[in-house]
Amino acid sequence: MHTGQPRDFHSPGRSPTLAQNGMCATSHPLAAQVAIETLKRGGNAMDAAIAGAVLLGICEPQMTGIGGDCFVLYSRAGENTVRAYNGSGRAPAGADAADLRARDLSEVPPMGPESVTIPGAIEAFCHLSETEGKLGLDASLAPAIHYADEGVPVSPRVAFDWGKDEHRLQGAARRAYLLDGRIPQIGEIFRAPGQAEVLRRVARDGRDAFYTGEVAEDMLTVLSTMGGVHDARDFAATNGTETLPISGPYKGVDLVEHPPNGQGATAILMLNILSQFDLAALDPLGAQRAHIEAEAAKLAYDARNRFLADPDHVTRLDHMLSMETAANLAGLIDPTRAMRDPALTSQPVHGTPHKDTIYITVVDKDRMAVSLIYSIFQGFGSGIASEKFGILLQNRGAGFSLQDGHPNEMKGGKRPMHTIIPAMLTEGGRITLPFGVMGGSYQPCGHARVVTNMIDYGMDPQSALDAPRAFAENGALKLERGYSDKTRATLEDMGHRITCPDTPIGGAQAIRIHDTGVLEGASDPRKDGCALGY
Known part of the structure; x- marks a missing residue:
């Protein structure tokens, strides 16, 4: 079994995790452990992924939680059909971009009730547990209930993010997500007894325990007090959508993505553009590769900002995914010179940096595979939490455009363009x-x-996640510290404005399913997590 070049065992790093029966890769060890325990108890990959994901809302509350959304790609045991479920919520019926424009706003306030879309994740977990799981919802929620009551020690990366995002917490959220008014330190215990109670009710009574009655009223009360237009019917009507994935080829593999309102089409377009260049001939950490990737990203993200929206409002998806479009865009790339980023003028998603998402992947012994992403958008979401249960509400509505007539214009009942995308x-x-x-x-x-x-570079999954990253965004090319000074200088000479982000770029998880029957898990060192198998 070829897994790429062996790593340098003298240097810091991690080997891939290898197992035969089941594997989970995610950003916190407790969640990975819970997923594996779920598999060992006879659960399948969906049971395990839900168990791990909901627990991550307690382990990494700045990243995700039951007030958020999710998207899922999955296969059933014995099948190679990739299925998709859209667990993203909608704007309340009373939302309208025209009302915000009348207040002279050019974007949705990211920390106001206007940005809060109805949470879709709980409905998705309930539906997928019932239709695809084996153990039942109560079994998948039990670990998160336990840890929400007992508490979780705050891990290093989580403490780092908590400190950066603490200023976003307002009102009841400060009481629920701070310890005596201060940021938790590494190793201190974070508890969420209100969420434990909500999850107990959902485990017993299903989705209605969240979207109707006392829990929904708790969320509605804080939103109404702040001037939100949400009402009980918006919550009661929440429903996810089974949908069909989209895909694109790249040198013998196919990248499968969730369709809009996620931004997965952007990744397919970007690979289509990159396929017009001989990347394999370039140094993987050299200036030329970073430059070509940066220019492809600028063009792909500009297309994203113009075309992607609620699936009922996307009309140019085929154009965006066509190889002809990619070839035309590739022709705009000067191999020696940086272009001005066109995405800066095409209604970008709200410009505040947001890196706040969890991702979990699980493969079981029957080779059911689940790729699940779950988020409250920006750090601590809207910063708004319900009073009684401490449910932190996402600010996905900040992903809407306020431009009149834009496909992604905020309107009641629409889903905003989402950044979170699972893949296979x-x-x-x-x-x-x-x-x-x-x-x-x-x-x-x-x-x-x-x-x-x-x-292009023959890396195994762990090496592919470990390698330094670059990202062209908001007029700058961010380079992680793993890039050499020579590469930085060359890119500056090509016209890029180079910055070094204080937070590493992204965090990734992967499981390779070898035809030998071996599972190979990889987990990003930029996070606190791991891959575990059995």
């Missing part, structure tokens, strides 16, 4: 790599980077 690779029709890359807008670029690291 298939080869010859066989699912070979469920994977995901967290990090807000970076995600399509991250998908393209992982795929090209593996396909």
Whole structure:
């Protein structure tokens, strides 16, 4: 079994995790452990992914939680058909961009009730547990209930993010997500007894325990007090959507993505553009590769900002995914000179940096594969939490445009364009790599980077995740510290404005399904997590 070049065992790093029966890769060890325990108890990959994901809302509350949304790609045991479920919520019926424009707003306030769309994740977990799981919802929610009551020690990366995002917490959220008014330190215990109670009710009574009655009223009360237009019917009507994935080829593999309103089409377009260049001939950490990738990202993200929206309002998806479009865009790239970023003028998603998402992938002994991403958008979401239960509400509505007539214009009942995207690779029709890359807008670029690291440079999944990253965003080219001074200088000479981000770019997880029956898990060192198998 070839897994790429062996790593340098003298240097810091991690080997891939290898197992035969089941594997989970995610950003916190407790969640990975819970997923594996679920598999050992006879659960399947969906049971395990839900168990791990909901627990991550307690382990990484700045990243995700039950007030958020999710998207899922999955296969059933014995099948290679990739299925998709859209667990993203909608704007309340009373929302309208015209009302915000009348207040002289040019974007949705990211920390106001206007940005809060109805949480879709709980409905998705309930539906997928019932239709695809084996153990039942109560079994999948039990670990998160336990840890929400007992508490979780705050891990290093989580403490780092908590400190950066604490200023976003307002009102009841400060009481629920701070310890005596201060940021938790590494190793201190974070508890969420209110969420434990909500999850107990959902485990017993299903989705209605969340979207109607006392829990929904708790969320509605805080939103109404702040001037939100949400009402009980918006919550009661929440429903996810089974949908069909989209895909695109790259040098013998196919990248499978969730369709809009996620931004997965951006990753396919980016790979289509990159396929017009001989990346394999370039130094993987050299200036030329970073330059070509940066220019492809600028063009792909500009298309994203113009075309992607609620699936009922997307009309140019085929154009965006066509190889002819990619070839035309590739022709705009000067191999020696940086272009001005066109995405700066095409109604970008709200410009505040947001890297706040969890991703979990699980493969079970029957080779059911789940690729699940779950988020509250920006750090601590809207910063608004319900009073009684401490449910932190997402600010996905900040992904809407306020431009009159734009496909992604905020309107009641619409889903906003989302940054979060789960992915899978298939080869010859066989699912070979469920994977995901967290990090807000970076995600399509991250998908393209992982795929090209593996396909063009022969890296194994762990090496592909470990390698330094670059991202062209908001007029700058961000380079992680792993790039050499020579590469930085060359890119500056090409016209890029180079910055070094204080936070590493994204975080990724992957499981390669070898035809030998071996599972190979990889987990990003930029996070606190791991891959575990049995």
